[in-house]
Amino acid sequence: xxxxxxxxxxxxxxxxxxxxxxxxxxxxxxxxxxxxxxxxxxxxxxxxxxxxxxxxxxxxxxxxxxxxxxxxxxxxxxxxxxxxxxxxxxxxxxxxxxxxx
Numbered sequence: 062x063x064x065x066x067x068x069x070x071x072x073x074x075x076x077x078x079x080x081x082x083x084x085x086x087x088x089x090x091x092x093x094x095x096x097x098x099x100x101x102x103x104x105x106x107x108x109x110x111x112x113x114x115x116x117x118x119x120x121x122x123x124x125x126x127x128x129x130x131x132x133x134x135x136x137x138x139x140x141x142x143x144x145x146x147x148x149x150x151x152x153x154x155x156x157x158x159x160x161x162x
Contacts, residue, residue: 092156097121098144104135112146113155119148 095101095109098121102108115121125143134142146152 092158094154095141095144097123097146098140101141103138103141109141112144114146114152118152119146121146 090107093107093109094112097112097115098109100109100111112121121144123144125145126140128139128143130136131139131142
């Protein structure tokens with residue numbers, strides 16, 4: 062169940078920042094991770110934590126920085142889509158949540 066919750070939170074963050082849904086003041090992001098990248102605050106004020114798995118599990122990549130323009134988000138926020146984490150096995154993030162999200 063924990064893994065499902067983790068994936069749901071990551072999906073929600075990606076979905077809301079990619080498509081602009083759920084960004085009204087009454088919607089709050091519970092936790093956001095910049096997979097493969099450092100800490101970042103986006104144009105909507107969402108605080109992305111530095112990838113806690115850096116140097117521990119899998120591989121972080123900034124290969125996406127070679128892309129010229131993404132054109133789906135504000136130019137300053139493109140860095141969120143230019144870094145990633147991958148692994149040839151299963152991995153996940155432990156989110157420091159006080160309770161149910």
